[in-house]
Amino acid sequence: MAELKLLGSWPSPFSYRVIWALKLKGIPYEYIDEDLSNKSPLLLQHNPVYKKIPVLLHAGKPICESLIILEYIEELWPQNPLLPFDPLQRAIARFWVKFADDKIPAMWIVYRSSGKEQEKAMKDTVEMLRVIEEHALGSKKFFGGEEIGIVDIAFGQIAEWLGVIEEIVGVKLLEDHTFPRLHAWILNFKEVPVIRDNLPDHHEMFVVFKSLRREILLSSSQDQ
Structure with missing residues (x-):
């Protein structure tokens, strides 16, 4: 190789x-x-x-x-495929990957903004979660069925990084009772050994991102 x-x-x-x-x-x-x-x-x-x-x-x-x-x-490397074999299912998977790419930035705007911009980003993030809950997951363990695929990887930051953002900002966007399918998916996703063994330390992320947010907001206030 x-x-x-x-x-x-x-x-x-x-x-x-x-x-x-x-x-x-x-x-x-x-x-x-x-x-x-x-x-x-x-x-x-x-x-x-x-x-x-x-x-x-x-x-x-x-x-x-x-x-x-x-x-x-x-x-x-086609082994352990991340995309389905069926052309229609591949197209559906790519649709949700594109959705993730388009919508996930909202949660990072929550992290790096304040005031009305942050309020809008919170609404956009909750709407993203609602769409995933109601239209993407269904009753499946993972987005593509019983095995992790490219859509799970695309949405993976919701499983860990969103929680860090919520802690830093002091809000709760992904409520377990509001998004039970997403909550179950997060638990399943993080139980997979490859994922569980390859996640950044939660506390270290909290410290780094909290400090960085302070710098971003300070810089933003000085530019106004």
Whole structure:
């Protein structure tokens, strides 16, 4: 197998999308943790457009953007498939991956904003959760059935990072009684060994993200 390296950042949910996919498929790789406050020449060389993680280096060739990397991994290593075989089901899975990409940013706006902007982001986040609860999960254990797939990975940050955001901001958006299917999915998702063994430490994330939020809000107030 050609050399495989992953440039990521330990608290980034987008890095974990790739980590989970590689682990689920049993693909060995070297992980390189990036300091995003002092980006390495390697990262800047291989993602000169966005200068962001994650970047997967396969035989020295870069693949950027987490969801594009997942598709690349799926096409190159078909074992333990992340997408269904049926073309219609594949299309449905890609629909929900696109939904995740479009809607999940709302929960990060909750994290980095305040006032009316934050209030709107909270409403948008709850609406996202409602749509997932009512239209995406159904009665299935995971989004695609009995096994984790690409949609679970795309929504994975709801399972851990949303809780950190709620703690920092002091709100509760994902109420167990309001979203029982999502609550059950989170428990099932985090019980899978590959996921359970490859999650960032909750307390460490809380400390880092709380400090970063303080800096973001301070910078925002100074710009006004």
